[in-house]
Each structure stands twice: as structure tokens, then as C-alpha cells.
Amino acid sequence: MARSERLKNLLVLLERLRLDGLFISSLPNIRYISGFTGSWAACLVSPRRRILFIDSRYQLQAEREVEGFRILTVTSSGLFSALCVHARTLRLRELGFEAHALSYASYQLLKRALKGVCSIHAAPPLVEKIRMVKSREEILRLKKLAHMTDAVLSQCRGHVSAGMTERELGALLESIARDAGADGIAFPSIVASGSNSAMPHYRSGGGRLRNGSPLLIDFGLAQGGYNSDLTRTFHLGRVTRRYRGVYEVVLEAQQLAVQAIKAGVAASVVDFCARDYISSRGFQHCFGHSLGHGLGMEVHEAPRLNRDSDDILDEGMVCTVEPGIYIPGWGGVRIEDMVLVERDGCSVLTASPKGIEDSLL
Amino acid sequence: MARSERLKNLLVLLERLRLDGLFISSLPNIRYISGFTGSWAACLVSPRRRILFIDSRYQLQAEREVEGFRILTVTSSGLFSALCVHARTLRLRELGFEAHALSYASYQLLKRALKGVCSIHAAPPLVEKIRMVKSREEILRLKKLAHMTDAVLSQCRGHVSAGMTERELGALLESIARDAGADGIAFPSIVASGSNSAMPHYRSGGGRLRNGSPLLIDFGLAQGGYNSDLTRTFHLGRVTRRYRGVYEVVLEAQQLAVQAIKAGVAASVVDFCARDYISSRGFQHCFGHSLGHGLGMEVHEAPRLNRDSDDILDEGMVCTVEPGIYIPGWGGVRIEDMVLVERDGCSVLTASPKGIEDSLL
Numbered sequence: 032m033a034r035s036e037r038l039k040n041l042l043v044l045l046e047r048l049r050l051d052g053l054f055i056s057s058l059p060n061i062r063y064i065s066g067f068t069g070s071w072a073a074c075l076v077s078p079r080r081r082i083l084f085i086d087s088r089y090q091l092q093a094e095r096e097v098e099g100f101r102i103l104t105v106t107s108s109g110l111f112s113a114l115c116v117h118a119r120t121l122r123l124r125e126l127g128f129e130a131h132a133l134s135y136a137s138y139q140l141l142k143r144a145l146k147g148v149c150s151i152h153a154a155p156p157l158v159e160k161i162r163m164v165k166s167r168e169e170i171l172r173l174k175k176l177a178h179m180t181d182a183v184l185s186q187c188r189g190h191v192s193a194g195m196t197e198r199e200l201g202a203l204l205e206s207i208a209r210d211a212g213a214d215g216i217a218f219p220s221i222v223a224s225g226s227n228s229a230m231p232h233y234r235s236g237g238g239r240l241r242n243g244s245p246l247l248i249d250f251g252l253a254q255g256g257y258n259s260d261l262t263r264t265f266h267l268g269r270v271t272r273r274y275r276g277v278y279e280v281v282l283e284a285q286q287l288a289v290q291a292i293k294a295g296v297a298a299s300v301v302d303f304c305a306r307d308y309i310s311s312r313g314f315q316h317c318f319g320h321s322l323g324h325g326l327g328m329e330v331h332e333a334p335r336l337n338r339d340s341d342d343i344l345d346e347g348m349v350c351t352v353e354p355g356i357y358i359p360g361w362g363g364v365r366i367e368d369m370v371l372v373e374r375d376g377c378s379v380l381t382a383s384p385k386g387i388e389d390s391l392l
Numbered sequence: 393m394a395r396s397e398r399l400k401n402l403l404v405l406l407e408r409l410r411l412d413g414l415f416i417s418s419l420p421n422i423r424y425i426s427g428f429t430g431s432w433a434a435c436l437v438s439p440r441r442r443i444l445f446i447d448s449r450y451q452l453q454a455e456r457e458v459e460g461f462r463i464l465t466v467t468s469s470g471l472f473s474a475l476c477v478h479a480r481t482l483r484l485r486e487l488g489f490e491a492h493a494l495s496y497a498s499y500q501l502l503k504r505a506l507k508g509v510c511s512i513h514a515a516p517p518l519v520e521k522i523r524m525v526k527s528r529e530e531i532l533r534l535k536k537l538a539h540m541t542d543a544v545l546s547q548c549r550g551h552v553s554a555g556m557t558e559r560e561l562g563a564l565l566e567s568i569a570r571d572a573g574a575d576g577i578a579f580p581s582i583v584a585s586g587s588n589s590a591m592p593h594y595r596s597g598g599g600r601l602r603n604g605s606p607l608l609i610d611f612g613l614a615q616g617g618y619n620s621d622l623t624r625t626f627h628l629g630r631v632t633r634r635y636r637g638v639y640e641v642v643l644e645a646q647q648l649a650v651q652a653i654k655a656g657v658a659a660s661v662v663d664f665c666a667r668d669y670i671s672s673r674g675f676q677h678c679f680g681h682s683l684g685h686g687l688g689m690e691v692h693e694a695p696r697l698n699r700d701s702d703d704i705l706d707e708g709m710v711c712t713v714e715p716g717i718y719i720p721g722w723g724g725v726r727i728e729d730m731v732l733v734e735r736d737g738c739s740v741l742t743a744s745p746k747g748i749e750d751s752l753l
Contacts, residue, residue: 069593087680088592091720104680108700128496135499135514136491153496202570209563215580231449232430319448319465339469359452 035099037064037161042078044157050127052077053154054114054141057132059328060158062256066096073110074100077121084110111144118148127154156333163325163333164347170371172257173327173349177369177380180252180259183208184383191392193242193267197222200248201235208252217251217258217330228264228362231320231355242268245362246392251330258330260351261381262367265392274364277314277356278387281364284308284354288322292352292370292377298340305354306338314356323351326369348372349380396460398425398522403439405518411488413438414515415475415502418493420689421519423617427457434471435461438482445471472505479509488515517694524686524694525708531732533618534688534710538730538741541613541620544569545744552753554603554628558583561609562596569613578612578619578691589625589723592681592716603629606723607753612691619691621712622742623728626753635725638675638717639748642725645669645715649683653713653731653738659701666715667699675717684712687730709733710741 041064045053055061055074061083062068064076069089075082083100085093086107093102105113118126128141130153145151165173187204201222208216222235225244233247240246249262264281266274288305302322309318321337324330326349334342336350344350353367369380402425406414416422416435422444423429425437430450436443444461446454447468454463466474479487489502491514506512526534548565562583569577583596586605594608601607610623625642627635649666663683670679682698685691687710695703697711705711714728730741 068595090680091591092594106700130497130500131495133496134492135489135494135496138496138499139491139514153500205570206567209566219576230452233453234429319451339467 034064034066036166038076038081038099040161041076041157044160045076045127048127048152048154050125050152050154052118052121052123052126053157054126054128054133055158056129056137057158059332060129060132060162063158063162063328065100066098067093068096068256069093071107073114075114075117077123079121080117082117084113111140114141115144115148118145123149125150125152127152127157129154129156129158131156159333162327163342164345165327165349166347169257169327170347170349172255173259173369173371174380176252176254176257176259177261177382179211179213179254180250180261181381181383183211183213183252184248184250184261184263186211187248188265188392191240191246191265191267193240195240197224197227197235197238197240200240204248204250208250211252213252213254215253217253217260220250221247223247223363226360226362228364229357229359231357231363231365240267243271245274245364247363247365249365249367256328258326258328259381260326260330260367260369261383262353262365263383263385263390264364264366265390267392270391273361275387277358277364278390280309280312280314281354281356281366282385282387285352285366285368288352288354289368289370289377289379292344292372294344294346294372294374296344298334298336298342298344299338301344301352302336302338302340305352309354309356317356317358318354319357320355323353323367325350344372346372346374395425395427397527399437399442399460401522402437402518405521406437406488409488409513409515411486411513411515413479413482413484413487414518415487415489415494416519417490417498418519420693421490421493421523424519424523424689426461427459428454429457429617430454432468434475436475436478438484440482441478443478445474472501475502476505476509479506484510486511486513488513488518490515490517490519492517520694523688524703525706526688526710527708530618530688531708531710533616534620534730534732535741537613537615537618537620538622539743540572540574540615541611541622542742542744544572544574544613545609545611545622545624548609549626549753552601552607552626552628554601556601558585558588558596558599558601561601565609565611569611572613574613574615576614578614578621581611582608582623584608584724587721587723589725590718590720592718592724592726601628604632606635606725608724608726610726610728617689619687619689620730620742621687621691621728622730622744623714623726624744624746624751625725625727626751628753631752634722636748638719638725639751641670641673641675642715642717642727643746643748646713646727646729649713649715650729650731650738650740653705653733655705655707655733655735657705659695659697659703659705660699662705662713663697663699663701666713670715670717678717678719679715680718681716684714684728686711705733707733707735
């Protein structure tokens with residue numbers, strides 16, 4: 032989907048909501064719609080004109096990156112009065128704003144600035160809705176990134192040994208990622224050894240990798256504005272019966288969920304497939320987090336795969352499937368892959384081996 | 393300042409605003425007040441009780457990290473109804489929320505959940521106000537981090553050579569940072585060569601370091617929840633008269649600003665000292681960004697050093713001083729140090745050499 036296509040889709044959504052403009056303040060959304068990659072900007076999209084507001088630090092960069100937008104340099108305190116001038120010029124009547132991405136304080140400034148000029152309306156996540164379904168080009172990028180992620184894990188796996196710290200392994204992972212050509216890591220890597228792996232969102236610390244215990248590695252690469260996300264759990268040294276039992280339940284739960292994925296299926300149903308199986312095997316209190324999440328320009332984006340999700344899966348969505356079982360004092364097992372939703376099923380984009388034997392180090 | 397001290401200060405601010413509770417949604421603020429380092433949480437602070445709301449991923453971690461708070465596990469969709477239950481139990485009447493840190497959409501949910509229970513009020517950045525002035529322990533951390541940052545730059549400087557790419561130098565910088573013991577980098581490093589350095593917020597790309605042109609390096613380290621920030625500009629190969637001229641103006645502007653810093657001085661006045669000098673030397677259109685910003689748990693925090701700032705500098709604040717001159721097509725020079733505000737002046741925490749001769753490679 033070219034950028035012009037994205038804009039066209041957004042204008043259709045605006046028309047359905049009877050809005051004649053959208054004020055965009057979410058940076059990933061601004062990047063998606065305009066191509067601008069800086070750390071401060073806002074955007075006004077209307078059928079007649081597109082405006083990108085930046086500050087002076089980004090003048091040259093915006094001129095290089097952005098086409099089809101008028102680029103205006105403002106100060107952060109002058110943003111809303113500049114917006115007001117243009118809302119007036121464009122004769123906007125009903126302006127939407129991103130209710131999930133604008134702070135209440137900024138909303139107050141927006142309201143004050145536009146008083147008497149046009150009405151403002153809290154809009155749902157519209158750009159996120161378009162971003163959910165990836166274009167052919169985006170899918171290609173994510174596939175390449177998934178391969179790269181597999182390669183990084185495989186290389187890293189060869190260096191794992193008892194006695195090294197989680198932090199050392201995390202640093203190694205990141206240096207391999209960079210050598211492989213990634214811009215960087217997508218989020219702080221989780222390298223959790225032994226009982227630390229019972230904390231689903233542990234951050235790598237000074238814990239040492241020990242024989243006879245699990246090692247959970249959850250990491251992602253960032254490249255060209257897109258992100259990957261992969262988890263594998265390993266076991267160092269002589270394997271225990273408990274590890275085998277837990278691992279096999281998680282793997283089976285993941286496979287059940289993957290098999291359930293195709294266009295038209297509710298995300299909450301996919302979550303149920305994994306969750307119900309884990310519960311049925313006696314681990315009902317050991318899987319507290321969501322089954323997965325969309326990913327692309329953000330590591331966590333729509334659709335959400337959890338109990339409360341209203342999202343319906345559609346062709347071209349890319350999401351993670353990552354059930355886990357966590358047992359305080361012992362450790363945890365999580366297995367996560369990136370999956371592309373297709374008409375009659377799905378493709379698993381990450382291909383790191385995940386059989387129980389592959390997990391033994 | 394121990395955590396109990398921070399809480400006490402916050403309760404004083406709340407009382408002044410006649411609020412009997414504060415709903416905290418900013419993650420750095422939550423970390424500052426409670427010690428919790430996870431990626432999702434909310435906090436309720438009242439004279440009678442402190443509650444930390446987390447999700448199930450963080451149960452064990454929160455128990456390890458947090459003291460003096462009741463820890464409650466909720467789902468993100470159940471947060472506001474849980475908050476409502478406790479607002480009722482605590483008989484809160486006037487609850488503040490962080491207007492700058494709560495999205496409009498979340499504000500709507502908060503309002504709906506607390507309807508008939510208590511009034512809600514948009515509060516100014518209260519925790520940020522306390523965070524501005526660093527405790528002795530925080531200052532020690534930031535001093536150590538500043539030394540580490542100097543050492544990383546010095547080591548990196550030795551590896552710079554014409555022909556390498558900006559990205560390679562950026563990766564080197566980060567690997568040196570990690571070897572030096574940093575948790576990671578504080579923000580995407582800026583390594584800008586030649587005319588790329590005219591973009592104040594350039595991100596390191598494929599540009600090659602070339603003789604006869606400037607090289608701007610702006611980076612920071614992250615360590616234990618705190619951040620550093622340092623910029624030096626270098627010149628590769630035979631130096632030009634233009635570079636010397638620009639460099640000397642920036643250095644003089646920075647020194648004028650540093651000399652102006654002491655407790656009681658308005659941040660806007662410090663900004664003026666540097667800006668006015670740069671303008672007086674004929675570069676009035678070449679310095680568009682702020683002079684500096686506070687830093688600590690966030691890379692950019694209060695106080696703001698710019699024209700529009702209302703902040704008054706106070707003993708114990710730590711901020712950057714970073715004037716620059718940017719000339720499209722040629723390049724730019726920026727010199728940035730971390731500065732500790734003192735009663736009768738200031739200490740410059742970063743000590744990387746910055747004389748014109750030191751900048752020649």
C-alpha cells in the first residue's frame with residue numbers, strides 16, 4: 032500500500048464518521064501517513080490538504096522524508112494556534128482528534144484554540160485500524176525481519192553457557208543483531224534464567240545461567256521502522272520431568288492457537304483455544320497475560336489477542352502467538368512466534384526450532 | 393531523598409491543591425514514587441494509602457521492587473473499576489489526575505468510572521515538579537553516569553576515521569557503552585557527518601565520515617533508571633576557517649550560558665544569554681531549538697531552558713546546556729554538557745574536552 036493509498040483509506044474512514052479533518056498526534060501514525068520519522072510532530076489531514084507540523088530541528092529532515100504534505104515549522108507552544116489558522120483557511124467544520132493519543136492537557140489546548148472555528152470530536156484509533164492490515168511491501172519487510180530474528184537467535188544459542196549472566200547474554204544478542212544488519216532492538220530484551228523466568232516481563236539482570244533450569248529469551252529487532260518479536264525457552268543441563276511437562280503443554284497450546292487462526296475468526300476465540308487447553312491441563316492460574324498482539328511499526332499494536340478483544344482477524348494482519356506458563360519459585364516457559372493471517376489459515380513467519388529436544392542446551 | 397520523602401513532598405503539593413488523592417499514570421512518575429520498573433502500571437496516592445495497580449505479568453516483580461504500597465493485579469480494562477472501588481473505600485472526594493500524562497480516552501473512562509464517587513481534577517505535573525530537584529543520591533548517580541559518558545566518548549574518539557559510516561560509529565559507541573557498564577543507550581545516538589550535522593536531530597545513517605567536514609556526536613547512557621546526555625562536534629582532516637568561526641561562537645555561547653546558571657535565575661534568561669550571543673555574531677537564523685532541558689529519569693524533563701520557559705532554576709536541578717549553529721548544505725556544530733545547578737553557580741558534570749583544538753581529529 033503506497034502512502035497515497037493509506038491516505039485515501041483514512042479519508043474514507045473520516046467521511047464515514049462525518050469528519051472533514053483529523054488531527055494526528057501519534058508518532059507512529061504520523062510516520063505511517065507522512066513518512067516523517069522525527070521525534071516531535073503533528074499532522075492535519077483533510078480532503079483538501081495535508082499539513083505536517085514540525086519544529087525547527089527537523090526542517091531539513093522533513094523535506095527529505097515527506098511528500099504531498101505542506102511542512103510547517105512551529106514551536107511546541109505555537110502548535111495549536113498554527114492549527115487554528117489552517118483549520119480556518121480550510122474551512123474545517125468537524126475535526127477529529129486521536130482520543131487515545133492526545134493527553135487531556137493537550138485536548139484542553141486544542142479545544143481552546145479551535146473554539147468558534149470548528150467542532151472537535153474524539154475519534155477512535157483510525158490510522159491504527161488501517162495499519163492492522165499490512166500491505167504486500169510491509170509483509171515482505173516483516174518476513175525478512177522474522178528471518179533475521181531467527182538467525183540472530185540461532186547464532187546466540189551457540190554462545191549460551193552456564194555461568195554467564197543474563198545481562199551478558201542480552202548484550203551478546205544485541206551485538207549479534209546489529210552485526211546482522213538490524214537498526215537496533217525493538218524493546219529491552221528479556222533474558223530470564225531459572226526462577227526469574229516466572230516473571231513474564233522480567234528484564235535481564237545479573238542472574239547467572241545455571242544448569243538444571245529454564246532460560247527464557249524474548250527479544251525483537253527493529254529495522255526501517257518495523258519490529259519483530261520472538262520468544263524461545265531453553266533448558267540448560269539435565270532436563271527435569273517438570274520442564275518437559277510444562278513445555279509440552281505450552282507448545283501444544285501454541286499450536287492449537289495457530290491452527291485456529293484465519294481471516295474472519297475472532298481474536299478472543301484464538302486466545303480461548305490456547306487458554307482453555309492450558310487450564311484443562313491444570314495450569315489455570317499460570318497464564319495471566321494476553322495470547323498475543325499485532326506488530327508492525329509498533330511492537331504492540333492492534334489486533335489484540337486476548338479474552339476481551341473485539342478484533343476480528345483479517346487477511347494481512349501480522350500478530351504474535353505467545354502462550355506461557357509461569358510458576359513462582361521455579362520458572363516459566365513461553366513460546367512466541369510471529370504469524371501472518373491468511374484467507375484460509377496462517378503462515379508462521381518465525382521459524383526457530385521449537386520441539387522439546389530443540390530447547391535442550 | 394528516600395522514597396518516603398518523595399511521597400511526603402507529593403502529599404504536601406496535593407494538600408495545597410486541596411486534593412485528597414492523585415491518580416498517577418506516567419510510568420517514570422510511578423517508578424519515582426513507588427520503585428516499580430515495569431512497562432504497565434498505575435498508582436493511587438492518598439494520605440491514608442498508596443496503591444499500585446499492575447497486571448499479572450508483573451506480580452512477582454512488583455513484590456520485589458515495591459514497599460509501602462498495596463499491590464493490586466488488574467487487567468487493563470478493569471483498572472478504572474478497581475480504582476473506583478478504592479476511591480470509595482478511602483472516601484476520596486477530590487481526586488487529581490495527571491492531565492499531561494492521561495490520554496483523553498482514558499480521561500473519559502476515569503470520569504465515567506468515578507461518577508458519583510468523587511470529583512476529578514486535572515492536576516499540573518506535580519511529581520515532575522518534585523523530580524526536578526535531585527536528591528544527593530540522585531546527583532551522585534548522575535555524576536557517575538556523566539563520568540562514564542565522558543569515558544565512552546573518549547574511547548570512541550580514538551576509533552574515528554574517515555571512510556567509516558555513521559551507523560558503524562554509532563554501533564561502536566553503543567558497544568563501548570555496554571562494556572563500560574551502562575544498561576544501554578538513553579536515546580538513539582546521533583552520529584551526523586558533513587552536511588547531515590545541519591539536522592539537529594539526525595539519526596545515524598549510511599553517510600560516511602569524510603575529511604574536511606564536521607562530525608557531530610550526541611548520545612547518552614542509561615543506567616539504573618537514570619540518563620545522561622552529551623554532545624561534542626569534531627572536525628576530520630584539514631580544518632576550515634568556517635568551522636573554526638562557527639565552533640568558537642557556539643563554545644562562547646555555551647560558556648556564557650553556563651556562567652549565567654545559578655539558583656534563582658530564570659531558565660529563559662539562561663537561554664537568552666546563549667541565543668543573544670549567537671544572534672549578535674550573525675547566526676540569528678541558525679539556532680532554532682531550545683538551549684537545554686532537565687534530565688534524570690527521563691532524557692527530557694523539567695526544567696525547560698528555552699525562550700518560553702517559566703521555570704526558575706534551583707539548587708539540585710540537573711540540566712543540559714546545548715547551543716548549536718546549523719547551516720544547511722554545510723553542517724552544524726553543537727556542544728552539550730550536563731550541568732548541576734548550585735546556590736551560587738553550577739558544576740559542569742560532563743568533562744569531555746571541548747576546546748577547538750580538542751575537536752580536531
